[in-house]
Amino acid sequence: MCAKLSQLEVGRPAFLGKFSVSPLHRKLLSMGFLPGQAVSVLRRLPLNGSLYVKVDSRHMALRHNEADQILVKL
Amino acid sequence: MINQTVALAGNPNSGKTSLFNLLTGSNLKVGNFPGVTVEGFSGTLVLTDLGDVKLVDLPGAYSLFPNSSDERVTTEVLVDPSRMDHPDLVVYVADANHLDKQLLALSQILDLGTPTILVISMIDEFDASGNVIDLDRLSEKLGIKVIAISSRKRQNIEALKDVISAGLKEKWHPLRQINPLHADAVKMLGEIGQIEPEPNLYRRWLWAHHHDWLTGSTGMSGAQWNEVLLRHNFEPLKEQVEETFSRLHTLEALAMNVVSKKPSHQSFTERLDGVLTHWLIGPIIFLAVMLLIFQAIFAWATYPMDWIEAGFGALGSMAGLVLPDNWLGDLVTEGIIPGLSGVLIFIPQIAILFFLISLLEEVGYMARAVYLFDRFLQRFGMNGRSVVALISGGACAIPAVMSTRTIVNWKERLITILVTPFISCSARIPVYTVLIAFVVPYEPVFGFFNTQGLAFAALYLLGIIAALGAGWVFKKILKTKMSSFLIMELPSYRTPDWRSVWRNIKSKVGSFIMEAGKVILLISVVLWFLASYGLPGDMDHAASQALIESQSEGLDAEASADLIAARELEASFAGKLGKFIEPAIKPLGYDWKIGIALLTSFAAREVFVGSMATIYSIGSEEDEFRIREHLSRQKDPDSGKPIFDYPTALSLLLFFVFAMQCMSTLAVVKKETRSWKWPIIQLSFMTILAFLVSFVAYQLSI
Known part of the structure; x- marks a missing residue:
């Protein structure tokens, strides 16, 4: 099942889904993030604030509208 | 002689800049959050057999398909051999703990055929796990x-x-191609090769991707590039995404073969962040940390500031005795020495603030502050990274404005630059100290606070509100097409690298001395001239008049000297200027004397206090509390009412909160925005705002 990263509940394990051709996905790729990597949202700020995400063993911060463009597989 | 160039390349947080600090003696900063290094800094590397070699620290880059201006700089230096800093040897730094994720740009550099060495950093942590x-x-x-x-x-x-x-001497070209280009690309590049003779195919390929912004000439015109690329249906973004995919797969397989890693748990970082990045507790802790920092600055900086003041006071009196009693002697004792003192007096506060800020950056906390405040600051046209600039503004706007280079989006960066001077800097403190007592009488509040301390805090708060409000307005006015990203790594917490903290303090204090120092010194010399000279005859006339007056009133020697100094100032060019602007500032409650002090405070705000002392003939050796006492006794010659009453002092305080009273900052803004347009806009809107607020405050309170 697919969902957007922005909608993933805190603590629920998932995997990065398909990437598309966009500057955001190019940026994700160049940081070494790939489809299939384990991803979970550790916490998020209220009112569609930024997300604190763990991918594999690394942590990253991203905006809600950025997480909106990222697909995850549950 | 320096004849060879070595470039350090690697991801942000790869440990590249720490290594640079070790290899060279140059001033440089490294921070534990992505993107602190923004320009290619360079230093000298001394090698035993080759002598001096130029070492360039390239901005951290994940890839040669750039996503930010940092990455563009790195890409340009590496793909354009005609660039001055184009390296003879690349030293690529990758963190041992994240090796598989950090080799992407390396694989591209290898395909460019540039001689390269791979440095695996942080091997101690890696081994220890x-x-x-x-x-x-x-x-x-x-x-x-x-x-x-x-x-x-x-x-x-x-x-x-x-x-x-060895690498420089033997020119170690890479032995392998990491990611061969696909057949269509090779065909297209073959055609390009008929016009552009560059032998390396991958370089031609990157030129094809970046020809529209690469400034170096590629031997082909824009029209020629467009023609070829269009004919081959070249889709850069798609090609970049696919190529990056392919490289990452190759590198992942490669890393699996050479690294065997225990699964890592950043349980410490995660547990700490459970509190520090909590949506409610996190910002509270951040504010508490900031309060502590500013408390520490006030507490610690007083002593060195007193020493500096005393030292220059002594130097001034000594110079007065030694130097001849003519214009040259006056220039030194009244222009240059006070000017230098006015520059150096701020160094303790600036050094302490940047010590604490770099500490927070080094341990990794600043990246969390960026995460916490990104959303909030976006409402005001800025971005999470603006936090660093806004805090630094509490010491001095100059290094603060320079620190905005880490903000990728131009509009967000510009707004941060424009509003940072609203944050009350250390130069406003002496002005607040003198004036606040006229507005708020001292009374204890709840035992440990007092009314004046709270009024101080209120002025700071007012500055912050002004910064955010102005940001909001600029956000509505300025338009941009550039997209804004936050997405960034949150590095694990670690103990600070003290060498980097020290380097950072040196570079911030250095930037203050270089940028502000010149201007403050120059302006104090100009002011000395304006205050010491007038139209021929005017000054002598004023002096003799004052002498007669003091004799008829039977003043003692000191009082009559003060009176003469005050009358001479009135007759000087500065006095004329003050009278000239008096009609404009009268509605704010200021007379021409305050006008002179306002003009002089353009050098640095704190000069205001010294000028007031001179103008009201208090004697410049007095401390702020004596000056305040004297000011309270000044009476308007016409009405006989005190000049420094509640309305005037309030109006002045507010003026200093909002006005852009600092030439040095304007000069730095000009440098950073590369045009006069923005500093002029900044000066105008801040001055207009200061005028309006002070006008309303004065008119309502008289």
Whole structure:
């Protein structure tokens, strides 16, 4: 099942889904993030604030509208 | 003679800049959050057999398909051999703990055929976690030399220098192509090769991707590029995404073969962040930390500031005795020495603030502050990274404005630059100290606060509100098409690298001395001139009049000297200027004397206090409390009412909160925005706002 990263509940394990051709996905790729990597949202700020995400063993911060463009597989 | 260039490349947080600090003696900053290094800094690397070699620290880059202006700089230096800093040898730094994620740009550099060495950094942490890496195998697979080091423990640094020497002497070109281009690309590049003779195919390929912004000439015109690329249906973004995919797969397989890693748990970082980045507790802790920092600055900086003041006071009186009693002597004792003192007096506060800020950056906390405040600051046209600039503004706007270079989006960066001077800097403190007592009488509140301390805090708060409000307005006015990203890594917490903290303090204080120092010094000399000279005859006339007056009133020697000084100032060019602007500032409650002080405070705000002392003939040796006492006794000659009453002092305080009273900051804004347009806009809107607020405050309170 697919969902957007922005909608993933805190603590629920998932995997990065398909990437598309966009500057955001190019940026994700160049940081070494790939489809299939384990991803979970550790916490998020209220009112569609930024997300604190763990991918594999690394942590990253991203905006809600950025997480909106990222697909995850549950 | 420096004839060879070595470039350090690597991801942000790869440990590249720590290594740079170890290899050179240059001023540079490294921070534990992505993107602190923004320009290519360079220093000198001394090699035993080759002598001096230029070492360039390239901005951290993940890839040669750039996503930010940092990455563009790095890409340009590496793909354009005509660039001045184009390296003879690349030293690519990758963190041992994230090796598989950090080799993307390396694989591209290798395909460019540039002689390269791979440095595996932070090997001590990696080994300590029980991980194993097969360096020989990695070297064999990549076709280049590989060496593991630790900057923190100084492991293998000398060995690395020897490897760099050997690499420069023997020109180690990479032995392998990491990611061969696909057939269509080769065909297109073959055609390009008929016009552009560059032998390396991958370089031609990157030129094809970046020809529209690469400033170096590629031997082909824009029209020629467009024609070829269009004919081959070249889709850059799609090609970049696919190529990056392919490279990452190759590198992942490669890393799996050479690294055996225990699964890592950043349980410490995660537990700490459970509190520090909590949506409610996080910002509260951040504000508490900021309060503590500013408390510490006030508490610690007083002593060195007193020493500096006393030292220059003594130097001034000594110079007065030694130097001849003519214009040259006056220039030194009344222009240059006070000017220097006015520059150096701020150094303790600036150094302490940047010590604490770099500490927070080094341990990794600043990246969390960026995460916490990104959303909030976006409402006001800024971005999470603006936090660093806004805090730094509490010491001095100059290094603060310079620190905005880490903000990728131009509009957000510009707004941060424009509003940062609203944050009350250390130069406003003496002005607030003198004036606040006229507005708020001292009374204890709840035992440990007092009314004046709270009024002080209120002025700071007012500055912050002004900064946010102005940001909001600019956000509505300015338009941009550029997209804004936050997406960034949150590095694990770690102990600070003290060498980097020290380097950072040096570079911030250095930027203040270089940028503000010149201007403050120059302006104090100009002011000395304006205040010491007038139209021919005017000054002498005023002096003799004052002498007669003092004799008829029977003043003692000191009082009559003060009176003469005050009358001479009135007759000087500065006095004329003050009277000239008086009609404009009268509605704010200021007379021409305050006008002079306002004009002089354009050098630095704190000069205001010294000028007031001179103008009201208080004697410049007095401290702020004596000055205040004297000011309270000043009476308006016409009405006989005190000049420094509640309305005037309130109006002045507010003026200093909002006005852009600092030439040095304007000069730095001009430098950073590369045009006069923005500093002029900044000066105008801040001055207009200051005028309006002070006008309303004065008119309502008289």
